[in-house]
Amino acid sequence: MLSYLHGYHAGNHADVIKHLVLLALLQQLRQKEKPFVVIDTHGGNGLYALDSPQARKTREAESGALPLWQHYKKYSAFKSPLLNDYLALITGFNPDASAAKPSIYPGSPAIAQSQLREHDRLTVMELHNSEVDQLRTNFHFDKRITIHHRDGFEGAVALSPPAPPMPRRGLVLIDPSYEIKTDYQRVAKTVKEIHRRWATSMIAVWYPMLGRTRDHSSSLIQTLKSLPDVRVMELVMGPQTEEFGMHGSGMLLINTPWQFGKIIDPAMQEAATCMSASYRVTVK
Template sequence: MLSYRHGFHAGNFADILKHTVFIHMLEYMTQKEKPLRIIDTHAGAGVYKLNGPQAQKNREFDTGIGRLWTSDTPPVALARLRELVQTLNERGPLQIYPGSPLIAQTLMRPIDRLFLHELHPSDYQFLRDAMRSDKRIKVLDEDGFASLQALLPPLERRALVLIDPSYEIKSDYHHLVKQVIHAHKRFAVGTVAIWYPVVNRTRIDEMELALKKSGIKNIQLMEFGIAPDSLEHGMTSSGMIVINPPWTLWGAMEEALPWLVDNLSDEGQGFYRLEQLVAEK
């Protein structure tokens, strides 16, 4: 299915969590002198116009990046996301919001390599245009799950993988876990970040349990919700599950998650989770 377009949701509360975590991991992992392979399995269009028809339809960014944009004192990790978005907007009004491909392109070094996958034909073309002729980046109109296995183990011996499917198909949850386990067998020391939406809590519980039983060590979960779980109101929360996270991520999320609850959700409705799903050893 190729109906999902992230442009309708760009800059929403889920993007704020996802991209805050992604930026923190990128900045941590690019401190080392060795090259890094970055793999984005479901890249989207790369960059989004908040004044365009898709973003304007529901204006989800108003309660996401819109609130962070005008905040006085966000925690460090969230401030880094805002600073990056401000830079991409050339320190002017908030008009564009970066997807994970543009964030990675902005933060990666000349020695790093970025592999982007997108199957939607329109978003694939937008992505190619956004990345232009950057020789560090390869844009592929291929199944990101299938290509992931071919890209591991990386020649660089270091890898950061972002898995962010649309979850349009119910089997995506099961398929994701299967692919993650396979990828871990191919390269056990890689860092893998999985984004998930909470539309049906049962599916998330099943995914968490499957990862706990997988034999993979050192798995952390961070989740932010703007409202209690509901089967009637679509996505009410979202989260990131990270395998082999940077040791600094936990502390950053201890500061960021309570701030998100206080500032991006209605009073008394928000919540967060920060859990070590599987111990490091």
């Protein structure tokens, strides 16, 4: 039984690093005319109300997207073009662009959708019954998007490489909730299998940084480090403790585009400063 609902966490610090990296990778793919494919293995419902009872209970956006929104509204721009694009994207989903707080936060399917051109394709997988219903409601009108009520690990492997006429050009985002302990092993196995079948795919994995007793991120990184062009970036919100709580999170990339750091690092540094956090690149 799946109990995780992303509505409690939307717009938090983990979404900031995940979605900035996602947006930057999509922008790289758009640099060439050739179509691309995006596979989002764990889609959530795609669009989140930040004034919902769930979001109001945890108020996680207050240390994530909210300080970025407030800075953007006050100064009209960041130095990083990527960060400006991210805030412009969030603003586009909000009916009142001048509000003190955003009321809607876009999830990974909405961010991917925003970057699709007519000939690009997005497949989103989601296993939770009510989340997938909401996902369908949010995106059914878009013919470029296919939604599967399906296990994302199995689905991503089955869809790799993309079938003709789509080219073997694209990105797989793997963003589990890690509520099941075996998710770590499944991520590692899935990444290796996607890479074996579709060697040129960019693969982006999000992982949480947890308390000492529960943290599995270093072994995940060790397992995947030998794949080509691996880059690991982390946004750290505070010191690690013994407890379960998440003190930061990271993104691990495979087949990282050339000179990607020149785009993502200044954006993440600036975002981290604004969020009173710290950013580091641990593998490149």
